[in-house]
Amino acid sequence: MAQSANKKKVLVIGGGFGGVFAAKALERQGRGKLDVELVNANNYFVFQPLLPEVAAASIHSADAVVPLRQLLRRLQVRQAEVMGIDFTKKTVTVVQGARRVPVDLPYDELVIALGTGVDLKRFPGLPEHALTMKDLADAHRLRTHVIGCLEAADVTRDADVKKQLLGFVTVGAGFSGVETVAETRELVSHALKYYPNIHPDEVRFYLIEYADRILPTFPAELAEYATERLEKSGIEVITGIGTKSATGTAVELTDGREIPTSTIVATIGNGPHSLVEALGLDLHWGRIKTDRFMQVPGFDGVWALGDAALIPLVDEPGEDPAHYAPQTAQFAVREGRQLAGNIVARIGGKDPKPFAYTSRGSLASLGMSKAVADVYGIKLSGTLAWLLWRGFYLSFLPGFAAKLRVGVTWLLNSVMPPNIVQIQSAPPSSRYIHYRKGDKVFEPGMLIDGFYTVIKGSYRLTIDNPETGEHFEKAFGPGEHFGERVLVRSALRTGLVVALEDGILLFIAQKDFTRFARAFPVLEEYFKEYIERTFGGADKAFAPGSTDRKSELETLP
């Protein structure tokens, strides 16, 4: 697709609501005059409002997304990651394809539609232990995780572990938080009949909101109705209290309360997209400041829209958020259309128009065929609102194929048992794990799973040999390590490791750690010496099983 000499090249970066609707409108309004290309990291558009439905297995993963190439058939679509922008040369650097070589794409007009990122750094442990709800993979992960908790809770004999597994915490009670907690609650309710060892009373759902009520953008009476519905379906709604920190087994609230949980969904912490942050543009509240035409002042041919942009709705905007376009899909779609018109006007030598739009209202599903709606000033709640919610999203979903698929799935699922298939994916091979003082890292009898290095805090290892009565104890601090039994012939932990204070460990999964420690001479020598010195003749089980250690490599040709 060579760029025609007399056509202006418009590059849209980001394939969310803003980017896609801008690109569609550019194609329509600028046909023959513009050469439009959209760049996105994934080859599909995510219909974010339906992600909670994916998490609850109400619809298939693939049905909440639409392939960008099908949605934008007449445009060029490029699956690539944006690395940087040179505003002087007017090029965007992307990395793409099999060889991962950066490529510069020139533009005449650039539309930045990168959306936002998630920033949970203010809450210790939350970045490492919370699930987010931004992308399709997040929704899929949450669903798999929830079913996995039910599977594990059905067989555990440890009451504390069962409590953690059956405690589901959602942080943040905007749309996304409310719909996510409601939908997962519904999934679990329907699934419980297949788990004979879990009593419904053992399952607990929590919705934590720092503000003094849920759904802050809704009228108070609808928020009240929503709270009642959620509580009626067994969700504990906690408002006016924030989240303080998290570990793999609990979340701590600002009032000191600790909730045992292995499932934390964070729908808070909207922050700037990492690239937006690095561009050197004028940001306010983490968003790119534009003029009323959505142009970025001082940068030739640069436009921004959607959640990434701060678009004023009035001529002299101040610090009042109401002076700016809100970060909703509804606004992004309107911005996209208007921005396309402005680009076409500008190229044609005409005047662009300032962005103006008034929200048509909001809808939020509460699960169990109930919803709240505030449309054109009319407030609705209950089943009628829920039907409206479904109808609205179905009509809003781009592409006939997606509409039909989602519609049929909804129909089928109204008469079908819940889909409790747990499609497991491999856990990440290295991760940081937060611990609170007194937490167990592992204990005797557990299957060995990996190697630990201390990042922060101190930990005590205790080994008791019930046969000989021997007792071994050792403390570990930052830079020290334990769990190297993964390197020797042994399947189970013999020691107990407890956190002596709040801290962080770096965990590396057995497979990756042993591969590296065997192939890399520096590590091989170090661990050989370390294991002999530390455990020596004291515990024969620690003796390196040298034939075993090479076994994986020996199977290599």
Next chain:
Amino acid sequence: MAQSANKKKVLVIGGGFGGVFAAKALERQGRGKLDVELVNANNYFVFQPLLPEVAAASIHSADAVVPLRQLLRRLQVRQAEVMGIDFTKKTVTVVQGARRVPVDLPYDELVIALGTGVDLKRFPGLPEHALTMKDLADAHRLRTHVIGCLEAADVTRDADVKKQLLGFVTVGAGFSGVETVAETRELVSHALKYYPNIHPDEVRFYLIEYADRILPTFPAELAEYATERLEKSGIEVITGIGTKSATGTAVELTDGREIPTSTIVATIGNGPHSLVEALGLDLHWGRIKTDRFMQVPGFDGVWALGDAALIPLVDEPGEDPAHYAPQTAQFAVREGRQLAGNIVARIGGKDPKPFAYTSRGSLASLGMSKAVADVYGIKLSGTLAWLLWRGFYLSFLPGFAAKLRVGVTWLLNSVMPPNIVQIQSAPPSSRYIHYRKGDKVFEPGMLIDGFYTVIKGSYRLTIDNPETGEHFEKAFGPGEHFGERVLVRSALRTGLVVALEDGILLFIAQKDFTRFARAFPVLEEYFKEYIERTFGGADKAFAPGSTDRKSELETLP
């Protein structure tokens, strides 16, 4: 679910066709007398015949599987991994749940239905570079990979890379191989219209079969028809030639031919399940030898069936494979029912019956609404066979919900565009990569992605500085490493690394490697010294960016 004192405990390990149908029949025939439990690593049954359809996006991943708890509502289902069996104590050791502590499950009667594993060790590089088609995750991975190849081929500027990306090789032409190549060919055909930079002639499909014809279990005339159909749809069928070795960019055949490819699907190499191999039972052709009643001789209360078992169909079986039940779903289902009857008979003091069954025939889909069928001795090919194929599998799929879902999806997809959504999952963080002499590992300008340790072979690094004219060269052998630039402030490779002979590297992804190298003092010191000594002042870009190196950790609280 406490075990009632006067009920016999029957444990079924494995949730494939054999295990599931045995469990279902045990529940039905032994109600009140038996306490049946099924143990499986996944919480779902995989309908393997439909995996190629999943790979081709013809049906949703979740529709080719059925939750075991829904399929076996009156039984206990346990999601756990089997670690070992103590035939003397009559217990099965499983690892399950959140705490990963092994648990012993007692049994009176044990049904081993573990299926087979994949063993590709005879083909250097194939275990590391081939995709398999055993499980749902495999099918999903193949689909994602194929779409990913199209995305990358659409943007690459390197003719060799494009050739690799558009070469799709399937090894083994039994059912699974034939259906997989046919279905993926269909997916690619339909998808190509969305990839403007790929010409249909650039795409190549290969089906490699060591035997002298495809579909060895079918009558010759049907295999001939199938070959014609496949060739007509653009698949190169290569018979009588085996696969020798593979790398990430090519497969080498036994006749010396090299096919450029980044997609190798291996449907060959059926080997014993790793647990079956470790049990100390009498194996033949990697399968558990049973008597005609499916009992394992010499082991009290132990039965085996399905692909894991070698069940004689005659009283004095010899070395002729026809003397034993073939490894097909059809036989496994019959074996399951018969085995259940035998267990019930044995417990009731009655005589078990020898297993006897004659195949009703076979069906194989060829894509593009064509199939071959050999049913009750009647040979069919073309569209009629394909309709029969669909009808047969639909009726065979257990559970009404699954039938309805698959049926509706098939109907919808007949009028829908292909689903080219590429849901990417994170690549594994460490992996072995095979290279042929002359292969490039990386070259200047590529984005750095990870660290390499030499397992086998030798490699040459060359760095040329175009500004100063400086030239740097170094060779690396086993135990040595390169690519440690991931630790310093730098985004792109500056050197070229080429394999000087055939060899293997261990690759560790940037994220995991840098975390470990920063947290683990032994590595941190080693690399600090190594980078200074090796690159020193010669190349300033190599100087450790010490503030940068800590950045990830510094974001930790």
